[in-house]
Amino acid sequence: MSDIIFLFLRRLRMPLGVLIIVYSIAITGMTLAPGIDADGNPWRMSFFHAFYFVSFMGTTIGFGEIPHAFTDEQRLWVTVCVYASVIAWLYAIGNVLRLFQDASFQQAVSARTFRKAVRRVGQDFYVVCGYGDTGRLLTRGLTDLNILAIVVDLKSDLLGSIELSELSPLPITLCGDITDPETLISAGVNHLNCKGVIAVTEDEHTNLEIAVAVKLINAKVKVICRSESDDETRNMRSFGTDHIINPFETFANRLGLLTHEHTKHRLQSWFVNQHSKESINLEIAENGLPSGLWIICGYGRLGQSIVSTIQDKAQQTDDTIEIIIIDPKFEEGTLEENGIAYTTIQGRGTEAETLRLAGIERASIVVAASDDDANNLSILITARDINAQIYSIGRVNDESKHSLYKRVKCDYIMRRSQLVSNEVLTLVSRPLVSRFLSEISDLDPPTTEILIDQIEEISTDSLPVTWRLTLTEEFSPALMRIIEEQHTLRVSDVVESLDVSDQTPRKKLTELALMLYSGDSSNNKGISHTKREGQRQLLPSGDQELKAGDQLLICHAKGNTCRAQKMAYDYEKVDSRIGGNNHYIPLLRWLHRRERTKMINDAATVISVKNEAEDMVENSLPNTAQDISKNTTD
Incomplete structure (x- = not known):
C-alpha cells in the first residue's frame, strides 16, 4: 500500500498543487469582492461561504448565487474562477488517467492485490515459475487435480491468457522477476500452505537462481526444477534441490526401455x-x-x-x-x-x-x-x-x-x-508412484510380465488408477486403532497382493498392492518406531506386516473404491474384519468396541501417570544432591 500512495503523491504532486493554488486564490478573491445583501447594505463573504461556493462551482455546471445575489464585481471574479478551476481540473484528471495507465503504478497495484490474495489462501498450493508451454500444461494439470497454482512470469501477455481460460480454481498470477527474493516471498514461499516451488522457465540459470533463493528463504519447501544441461544439474544437486527433471535424459531413458x-x-x-x-x-x-x-x-x-x-x-x-x-x-x-x-x-x-x-x-x-x-x-x-x-x-x-x-x-x-x-x-x-517407477528396474522380465497382465486385468480398457494408503492417525484412524491395540495388520487385510508363484485359478482381480514404503512413524504418539524407515518393497506379499507410518501403493480399477480406502475411516468394518468383533447384532458390536476403547484409554492413563511420576522423581534428584552439597560445604 505504501508503494501505491508514494507513486500517487509523487506523480500528482504538481496537479494537486495547481488545484490548491487555484482554489486558494478563488476563495480569497470571493472574500475580498464587494457585495450587497438583500437590504442593499455592503456585505462580504466569509471564508466558510467562499469555500462552500468555490467547492461546488469548480465541479458543477448550473448553480445559484448564495447567500445573496452577486454584484458585477463578484460575477466577474466568479467568471475568472470558473475557467481557472475547469483548466486545473482537466490538468489534474489528465494526470490521474496517465498515472492509472503507467506500467509501474499498475505493477504496484497488481503486486498489492497479489500479496493480499496469497495471504488469504486457505488451501494447499504450488508456486509455478514461468508460464511458457511447460508452465501452461502444469497449471492446467494442477487445476484438474484441484490444486491451486500461483503463477509468476515476466511476460504479462502470457499471464493475461489465464483470465480467459476456464480454469477453476483460477490461478493467482503476478507479473514480476521471480529471481527476486521479495517476489518469492510475496508468492507465498513462507506460507504454511505452500507445498512446493516449480521452476520451469526457459532459462536454466533462472531456474537455478530460483532454487537457490527458495532454499535460503525456506529450506523446508520442496523445489522441483527443470534443467537441460549437466552443469546446471550438478549445481542444483549440490545444495539439495529436491527434484531435477532433464527432458532430454528422461526421453533417452524411455528410448532405452523401449529398445x-x-x-x-x-x-x-x-x-x-x-x-x-x-x-x-x-x-x-x-x-x-x-x-x-x-x-x-x-x-x-x-x-x-x-x-x-x-x-x-x-x-x-x-x-x-x-x-x-x-x-x-x-x-x-x-x-x-x-x-x-x-x-x-x-x-x-x-x-x-x-x-x-x-x-x-x-x-x-x-x-x-x-x-x-x-x-x-x-x-x-x-x-x-x-x-x-x-x-x-x-x-x-x-x-x-x-x-x-x-x-x-x-x-x-x-x-x-x-x-x-x-x-x-x-x-x-502421486509421489509414491514416482518411487515405484524408480524401483521397477529391479524387476525381472517374468515378474514384469505377470505384473502387466494383472494390471491389465484390473484396469481393462482404461488407464490404471492408484491410491496411497498412509498409516497415520490423520489419514487412516480406523486402521491405526488396530495397530494401537497390538493387533497384527497385514497387506492381505487391506488389499489383494501379487503372488508370482500362485498359478491356481482365482477370481478376477480388482486391486493390487504395488509397493510398500516404510515411512516416518514419529508422529504417531504411543506407538513404537520401526527400524524400516525409508525402505521400499516392490509387490509386497499378503503376509507382509504393516506398521505405523507405512505407505502402501494400491492399483485399482477406475471408478471403483479400493478396500483400503473404505477401511481407512470405517471403524466398524475394520473391527469386524480384523479386530475379531463379528457379532451379528450391530448393537453388540458397538458395545464391544466401546468397552475395548475404554480399556485402551484406561491403560494409556495408567502409563501416562507412571511416566509423570518417574519424571517427578528424576527432577527431584538433582535438587537433593545440591542440598547435600550445600550442607556439606557449610
Whole structure:
C-alpha cells in the first residue's frame, strides 16, 4: 500500500498543487469582492461561504448565487474562477488517467492485490515459475487435480491468457522477476500452505537462481526444477534441490526401455502419462523398438543423451546396436565416447545423399534430434521417402509445430514441455508412484510380465488408477486403532497382493498392492518406531506386516473404491474384519468396541501417570544432591 500512495503523491504532486493554488486564490478573491445583501447594505463573504461556493462551482455546471445575489464585481471574479478551476481540473484528471495507465503504478497495484490474495489462501498450493508451454500444461494439470497454482512470469501477455481460460480454481498470477527474493516471498514461499516451488522457465540459470533463493528463504519447501544441461544439474544437486527433471535424459531413458525392456516402458507410460498422453506409435508401445542401425541426426544435448543411454542398455543386455551420427560439426570419421567408436558424417541429415551415405536403406531407426524444427521435419520426410519401413523419432522444439510432426507420421514424438509437466504432476499428485517407477528396474522380465497382465486385468480398457494408503492417525484412524491395540495388520487385510508363484485359478482381480514404503512413524504418539524407515518393497506379499507410518501403493480399477480406502475411516468394518468383533447384532458390536476403547484409554492413563511420576522423581534428584552439597560445604 505504501508503494501505491508514494507513486500517487509523487506523480500528482504538481496537479494537486495547481488545484490548491487555484482554489486558494478563488476563495480569497470571493472574500475580498464587494457585495450587497438583500437590504442593499455592503456585505462580504466569509471564508466558510467562499469555500462552500468555490467547492461546488469548480465541479458543477448550473448553480445559484448564495447567500445573496452577486454584484458585477463578484460575477466577474466568479467568471475568472470558473475557467481557472475547469483548466486545473482537466490538468489534474489528465494526470490521474496517465498515472492509472503507467506500467509501474499498475505493477504496484497488481503486486498489492497479489500479496493480499496469497495471504488469504486457505488451501494447499504450488508456486509455478514461468508460464511458457511447460508452465501452461502444469497449471492446467494442477487445476484438474484441484490444486491451486500461483503463477509468476515476466511476460504479462502470457499471464493475461489465464483470465480467459476456464480454469477453476483460477490461478493467482503476478507479473514480476521471480529471481527476486521479495517476489518469492510475496508468492507465498513462507506460507504454511505452500507445498512446493516449480521452476520451469526457459532459462536454466533462472531456474537455478530460483532454487537457490527458495532454499535460503525456506529450506523446508520442496523445489522441483527443470534443467537441460549437466552443469546446471550438478549445481542444483549440490545444495539439495529436491527434484531435477532433464527432458532430454528422461526421453533417452524411455528410448532405452523401449529398445531393451519395452514392458517396463509400458508401466511408465501407464502411470506417468495420465495427464497428457505422449505421441507414440501403438506398435512401438506394444513391442518396443528394434535394434540394428540407428542414425542420429544432430549430436546436441538430446543426441548425446540418446547415444549414451542406448549404448549403456545394449551393454547390459548384450544387444548389438550400430549407431551413426550425422552433425555439421563433425567430419567423416569416428567419434570415441566412453571407449566406444561411432561413425560420424558431416551434414544435417536433410539431404538424401547424406542419409544414403549413413546407410538409411538398411537402418532400423532415424532420430531427428536437432534444435531446428524445419530441419527435423525435412529429415523425417526424406528418410521415409528412401526407406518406407524405417521407424522415426522426432524432437519438437516449438510446441506450435507439434501437429506437423503428426502429419509426417513420426512414430515417436519428443515434446519437452509434455515430458516435464507429466513428470512434475506425477511427483506432486502421486509421489509414491514416482518411487515405484524408480524401483521397477529391479524387476525381472517374468515378474514384469505377470505384473502387466494383472494390471491389465484390473484396469481393462482404461488407464490404471492408484491410491496411497498412509498409516497415520490423520489419514487412516480406523486402521491405526488396530495397530494401537497390538493387533497384527497385514497387506492381505487391506488389499489383494501379487503372488508370482500362485498359478491356481482365482477370481478376477480388482486391486493390487504395488509397493510398500516404510515411512516416518514419529508422529504417531504411543506407538513404537520401526527400524524400516525409508525402505521400499516392490509387490509386497499378503503376509507382509504393516506398521505405523507405512505407505502402501494400491492399483485399482477406475471408478471403483479400493478396500483400503473404505477401511481407512470405517471403524466398524475394520473391527469386524480384523479386530475379531463379528457379532451379528450391530448393537453388540458397538458395545464391544466401546468397552475395548475404554480399556485402551484406561491403560494409556495408567502409563501416562507412571511416566509423570518417574519424571517427578528424576527432577527431584538433582535438587537433593545440591542440598547435600550445600550442607556439606557449610
